[in-house]
Amino acid sequence: MAAQDSRATEARPGPGAGPLALLRNAWRQLTSMRTALMLLFLLAVAAVPGSLLPQRAVALEKVGDYLRAHPDSGPWLDRFYLFDVYSSPWFAAIYLLLFTSLIGCILPRLRAQAESLLRPPPAAPSRLDRLPVSLSHPSSRSVQDVAAVLRRARFRVAVRDGAVSAEKGYLRETGNLLFHTALIVLLVGVALGSWYGWHGNRIVVEGPEGEFCNTLQQYDEYALGPRLGAEDLPPFCVRLDTFHAGYLDNGQPLSFSADVTYTENGPEKKKSLAVNSPLRLHGANVYLLGHGYAPVLEYTDRFGRRQTTTAVFLPQDGMLTSSGVAIFPDANLDPATGRRDPSQQLGFQGVYLPTVPDNVSDGSSKHPEERNPALMLVAYQGNLGVDNGIPRSVYSLDKAQIDAGRLKKLGEPHMLLKGGEPWKLADGSSIRFLGTKKWATVSVRNDPGEPVMLAGAVLLLLGLLPSLALRRRRVFVRVTDGVLTAGALAKNEYPGLAEELELLMEEK
Template sequence: MTAVQDRTGTPAPAPRRRPNPVLALLRNSWRQLTSMRTALLLLFLLAVAAIPGSVLPQRGVNPEDVRDYYAAYPDLAPVLDRIGAFDAFGSVWFSAIYLLLFTSLVGCILPRLRDHVRALRMTPPAAPKRLDRLPQHAFLAAPAGGAEAIAATLRKRRWRVAVRGDEVSAEKGYLKETGNLIFHLSLVAVLIAFALGSWYGWSGNRLLVAGEDKAFCNTRQQYAETDIGPRVADADLPGFCLTLEEFEARFLADGQPEFFNARVGVEEPGRELRSADFSVNSPLRLDGANVYLLGHGYAPEIRYTDRNGRAQTSIVPFLTTGDMGLTSEGLAAFPDVNVDPATGERNPELQMAFEGIYLPTAPQEPPYVRSEYPTERNPAVFLIGYRGNLGLDAGIPGSIYRLDQRQVTTGKLTQLGEAKLLRPGEKWTLDDGTSVEFLGTRRYITLSVRHDPGSTMMLVSCGFLLVGLLGSLFGRRRRVFFRVGAAPASGSPTGSSSLVEAGGLPRTDHPGFADEFAALVAAIGDGGRAGTPTGVDGDTGAGTGRADQDRARTREGTE
């Protein structure tokens, strides 16, 4: 096949191949995705996408708050639910941003890591021909030993040195790029650790009341709130049981907490029953889970005796209202009382419930609305009785700590006269001959049981992230060059046979480089013992500048 020729006989250039538009689109898209600008944009979008998860109630954390949000905003809640706002961290859009950020970071880091490794293996570049054009410039007397002596001084100061005959090149400050890469690699490791925790981690909250009859075993059904990863099955939860044996709390005179400690009985498969202590800052560490102490309170024991003389006891935690005296509110419900002994049928209109306020240290005089101290110095419970249909048979989920006020407003529940203050051992006889008695209290603790397989990786990654950030912030890339045997200039030391011309170049913004260069030149000049440097150029350099040297050369040429 012969080449095509034009009229002059010169072969015409071969026609250029048109690039494949699909490959070009993919290549350009990959370049845009792996650019640092895109990575910063995705990081910003990830922070913005996390706002709904912090502002709006999340179904996996507190489904009751989601239900209350539906009741408060019936028009807005369905729209937010369709876009995944009540499950923000598991939504499609959050996962898409997360994966794109992960891909962008990997695409940014790998080429930079390759180039950085190549730069570390390369020797410093040769000195330029005109050292006087560098930001820092000086002449000094040649030390004994010449270029090797200069290289030895630089190596002592941890410079990477290359000697080429009478020229010495040195560079320093690779810590900046190393720290930058460590920072971004650590950020990728943080994202991986977060993904491991989201996929294979789980957590649950539980109120544990003292006593063997209130023991807790690690099953999903026994948690009040759970957040279990999509890759975790119920059978993957470790099998252990906890029993609250003792809880100790000490407070200062003003009610400020001083010390908390919980002692629990731990039963694990294949091990003997044992007791273990843990506190707020010292969790209980078990195989496959950590148990954290979040809070504590009181669970009043309230016994109700119905019309047939049958007694039932309620031991339900009363939730604290947030004051320093541990004032608590709760509900003692008795839906299975007043059963007809002849037929065995339960009349739903004769169910009983008592809303109450528990005061560990009740005031001596009314109003009995707030406890004066968080420990039980004068315990009392302030009860309001209700009779009627509690609405539990409808199958609608509800709180065990509050009475359904819809039953009261519709008249299905009737309040029984005035509220009553009971102290331990006191009994309240109602209008129908039934009675309610305050027996005392048990302590309860609030537990958070968690397993995060990425926590160790997250901790180590955050440590490296800080180290890399410090390196990238305080590392400064710079180079210096020395040429032995430079032509003597005006103002050179008297009697010096040869000079060393020095030049310095900061690769990044480094305000202190002029001082560092001057100190380095002085150290090498002292090694020669022939005098001080004849000229140091630069923004803050001392001695004669480049302009003074040029004027000196001009005068020499004129003479």
Template sequence: MTVTQERPAAPAAPPPRRPNRLWALLRNSWRQLTSMRTALVLLFLLAIAAIPGSVFPQRAVNTERVTRYYQAHPQLAPWVERLGGFEVYASPWFASIYLLLFTSLVGCIIPRIADHVRALRQAPPDAPKRLQRLPQFADLGSRTGAPAEVASNVAGMLRRHRFRTRVRESEDGSWTVSAEKGYLKETGNLFFHTALLAVLLGVGFGHWYGWHANRILVGGNDSGFCNTLTQYDDSTLGPRVEPSDLPNFCLRLSDFDATFQSTGQPKSFSATVGVSENNGPYETRKFTVNDPLRLDGANVYLLGHGYAPVLKYTDRYGVSQTKVVPFLPMDAMQTSEGVAQFPDVNIDPKTDKRDSTLQMGFEGVYLPTAPTDGRATSVFPAENNPMLYLSAFRGDLGLDVGTPGSVYSLDQSQITSGDLKKVSGDRPYALKLGDTWTLDDGTKLEFVGTRPFATLSIRHDPTQLLALAGAVVGLIGLMFSLSGRRRRVWFRVSQNADLAGSPGESGGTLLTAGGLPRTDYPGFEAEFKALVKAAEEGTP
């Protein structure tokens, strides 16, 4: 009887592991994001996204231009506001491109730096077996001397030409000299991208820890201001900045000097100010458009200038008020528009009560040099023939309701509703310096004179030096990247069997050379020939 023994069944193979699709998606997305192509695309998108910042006025730079844009384009301006066109560099869509580019550069640069350091530490590779197959090849013929001596002389010559060299002895008794040059190209590339990263860091941290503000500073000791948020026309603090962090200084405009060419084009702007730092005495300082005033932790830039008419209003009870009101320039010839509002006038001295229906507002334009034909447009930016054209309004100015409004124009809704009525007729009233205008109720408005004003931008950027250093290093790296050429050269020194076997000869060598450019390098052929010639002259 035959007993058949059954073998145990082989264990079933484990089912193949299903790939994690989420992990694969994340890995592929990261590789795509950190590729050089994506970084270039994001850099191009960032440049395109910055274009609206130069097309539309930016509130952080000049709020007056934003106000004028609203007046000139009342229907388009709200849409531009919704899309962040007046604050491009603080908009979410610009920040998203910025952060993606920053992430892409970090993920791209770090592996490349590791690879570059590894390549610098490695010796040049050994010579290929057949040098004649390389793009450049030369047979230098027979040389006298031992192969090791000839190889040492060739290596010394290559080092003098700033090549990294390595001398090796082969198993067949021949010697090879490997030389490599041109790592400066990749070094320059890494410098450029690291510098770009530094610039992005500087811009980002500058936004966090920086602040900026704008102020119209009218000339005169009574019109100065101190560095507090309440005394600025508009201001923006970084997320990491508190109002108490602002440096302690005060400014007042002593004089403003503007010169113009005969065509009206500005020649020079110069502001003389009194500066008090840390509650100290006022010191006289001077600065221009291209030379900002540098204070402790802040730079004061001169953006523009204009004129502020001085108006004196005498109400029906004989009480006078004088106001200095800046008029905003509308063109290069300083045709300026503005408004003077007197809400606290015509107060009955018997009851000491103010009638809101008797408030006064004057709106119009100021011409530094009025033309002789009566046109309401200045013909030169300097004050050669100053003229003020005003329209008078009486009623409720709408200042008591607390609704924010422009200080350079009257509330049009009050005029539309009839709460503010025009009392000066259809044509504006023209006033020269010193003229007095008597209104229908006996009140008077006198054009006393003008004062210059300067538009100032006060900024603090703690990473300004980092951004500047990044720009300089990036420029140097770009120069290295464009000038560097990667190439390799090999020399093989082998025993000359024919010469070694000749009677009376002690031995000899054969010297061959080959070269390979790693990048497009039109001048490599000439350089290779120069190296071959130097090797011939250095080895007898």
């Protein structure tokens, strides 16, 4: 009984052995290839909401529109970071677990593969006829002759104890490891881009007034990586000189290009941009995205004071039917008192048609080129709501001001203006359509992870080819009393192993 109690005491785990065993098992599970594949699949599934729902880092305005259109479900989706998928805690957790799992999978296999590359093929077994593929026939060749044949076939060969051991296809595992290492490199590239990358979008109008410099205040929308600040942005300025667009007769786009002038701590330089030909600067690339028209309007108030504005109109269809607003908050300033009555501000809601259709009531352009341009305007007078400090869209009038009666239509319901035509309003003021300027949306981006991801993609292909094309197999041969006996086995399924062995052992 005492002996049994002693053995039970020796078998009982000591303090801390239980948690250590649990951690060891958890690490083994995490670093298994099955877990890595599951995490990779989970990461792909987790990225799906990022492609289905608008993301704040790319389209902040669309996120706001979605939240206003879905007041019930929108806040719940936002609570689970579905509008910030790629910066969410749960996406980062999957990402880090996958990163750890891949490293834990690869390191032991790298060591084993390095040892196998340096180690000669194992000794031949005693019974070659028990291998999956085997053959035996009379032969006049010696062991050295067989070894020479296998070397010419690019086998690693070792001759020991009168038998030949040969191995081929060991680079398959090297390709497999290279493939999985490339996945880690890709993850590192994504992490670098997420931490240190940034982007900003800006609508730029032709001419000097459309010039912008690389500061956050001059972007319509921007996003900085968590490891970057506004002071880390490289200094440069860009001006859109001219924009060129070509179309087929049916309105299908043919070509887009832009001539820009830029400065980068030096004299001005010129560059022509295209959709797939960005302006490459130090620390940033400038890409050409969308384009459209910006009507130029001259407003003369009832005191004879003139103001000119260039209003960006946003396209509503493929024919560049565009809508927007032009506001004059400083209109009707009384020259006698120098005071401005907020209730006398002017705003114009409009639709621009590059090519007016035969039936104007259709309300859409016939072609995206300016073949018969016209601007349809609706005038509003009253308080525009620009002085209350509340952010508002620059592409539409404040609907709340209209609904509250603080903005009212002035004069006729609408007026269709051609280039240079004036519109006399009921309060004695007038608006004149002077023409248009073209604008382009440029996206300024910097992703320091791009070179790393390119290297990872190249490694991925280099590793994938041998892992798919090669088959690891071993061949063992003995020659005894004029009888050649050979056997072979493959690490993975290899239907052509028997045919290959017969060709290698064939008398020549």
